Amino acid sequence: DQQVKQNSPSLSVQEGRISILNCDYTNSMFDYFLWYKKYPAEGPTFLISISSIKDKNEDGRFTVFLNKSAKHLSLHIVPSQPGDSAVYFCAADDNAGGTSYGKLTFGQGTILTVHP
Amino acid sequence: GAGVSQSPSNKVTEKGKDVELRCDPISGHTALYWYRQSLGQGLEFLIYFQGNSAPDKSGLPSDRFSAERTGGSVSTLTIQRTQQEDSAVYLCASSRTSGGPTDTQYFGPGTRLTVL
Numbered sequence: 001d002q003q004v005k006q007n008s009p010s011l012s013v014q015e016g017r018i019s020i021l022n023c024d025y026t027n028s029m030f031d032y033f034l035w036y037k038k039y040p041a042e043g044p045t046f047l048i049s050i051s052s053i054k055d056k057n058e059d060g061r062f063t064v065f066l067n068k069s070a071k072h073l074s075l076h077i078v079p080s081q082p083g084d085s086a087v088y089f090c091a092a093d094d095n096a097g098g099t100s101y102g103k104l105t106f107g108q109g110t111i112l113t114v115h116p
Numbered sequence: 117g118a119g120v121s122q123s124p125s126n127k128v129t130e131k132g133k134d135v136e137l138r139c140d141p142i143s144g145h146t147a148l149y150w151y152r153q154s155l156g157q158g159l160e161f162l163i164y165f166q167g168n169s170a171p172d173k174s175g176l177p178s179d180r181f182s183a184e185r186t187g188g189s190v191s192t193l194t195i196q197r198t199q200q201e202d203s204a205v206y207l208c209a210s211s212r213t214s215g216g217p218t219d220t221q222y223f224g225p226g227t228r229l230t231v232l
Contacts, residue, residue, distance in 0.1 A: 004158065032218070043120065043207055043223025044159070089158065102147065102211060102219060103172070106158035 003027045004092050006107035014115055019077040021110050023090035026071065030092040034104065035064060035075050038087040047088075048075070080114045087111050118142070120224035122208050128230045129198055137193040137227045141210030148191050149211075149221060150183060154204040162206075165191060198231045205229070 005024045013019045021035075031052040036044035050057040050064045050073070057064050063076045077084055091104040121140045129135050141148050150162040161175040165185040176182070180198075185191040195202055205228050209221040 002158075006158075036223075041225060043209070043225050045223070046220045049218070091159075102149070102221060103161050103164060103175075104159070104221070105161070106151075108156060108158045 001026075002108075003030075004090060004105050004107040006088075006090060006110045008110050009108070010111040010113070012113045012115065013080050015082055016079045019075075019080045019084065019112055019114065021075040021077075021088050021090075021112065023073045023075075023107050024071060025073075025092050027092070027094060027105070028071070029094040030105075032093040033064070033066060033073050034091045034093075035062075036089045036091060036106075038089065038109070044089055077112075080112075082114045082116050085112055085114050120208055120210055120222050122206075122224040122227050124227060125225065126228045126230075128232065130232050131200060132197055134194065134196045135198055135229065137195075137206050137229070139191045139193070139208030139210075139224060141189065141191070141208070142212075142222055143189075145210035145212050145222075146188065147211040147213070147219070147221075148185060149209045150191070150193050151207045151209065152204040153207065153226075154201075159207060162193070195229075198229075200231050203229055203231045 034049040035047040037047045038044040048059050048062050050066050066073045087109045089109045091106045123138045146167045148165040151159040153159050163183045164172040180196045183193045205226040207226045209223045211219040211221045
């Protein structure tokens with residue numbers, strides 16, 4: 001049972017354009033969401049996060065949007081750069097009544113390719 | 117400073133053999149996680165260590181899997197009598213404090229395990 005889903009295995013965009021990566025979840029107890037970025041032969045690195053009490057969080061070129069009613073979040077990268085080419089994972093945490101310790105549930109990942 | 121390191125980077129073994137995977141977390145990080153990523157899947161939580169507390173083993177897929185963390189630092193994940201379905205990338209992560217979702221997890225590069 002995949003509680004976090006990234007339905008697009010890959011996305012290709014032109015440099016300078018916007019990249020939009022999508023993620024859907026099914027567990028209504030999830031209350032904290034994260035995006036990780038992964039380059040080949042490296043481990044994932046944290047990119048940006050959002051708490052369920054917010055609907056938007058911005059950090060430079062990266063913005064995460066959360067739509068709780070739709071159980072959907074998205075990562076916007078604008079403008080996209082060739083160095084952004086990587087695998088992007090969304091992840092979620094359910095905080096288990098305040099006892100969560102960061103046990104994350106990840107999506108399958110989306111391969112982003114930004115063409116010069 | 118050094119990041120999370122894992123060894124070996126690649127491991128090929130025959131079905132039925134035991135394997136040991138090692139993780140060196142970032143110095144001073146008290147929380148340590150093991151995940152695995154099978155082909156086409158997201159990262160799957162396996163086990164969590166926090167200081168000297170009993171680990172959360174709820175993600176281990178079978179009793180062939182075990183892990184220990186000696187001295188609150190280095191961790192070893194052991195898979196006994198390996199099966200082909202154990203083939204995956206095994207990722208280790210550490211975080212600085214109690215390991216809540218807002219405490220960034222830093223990942224190692226992973227060990228790619230192939231069971232023939």
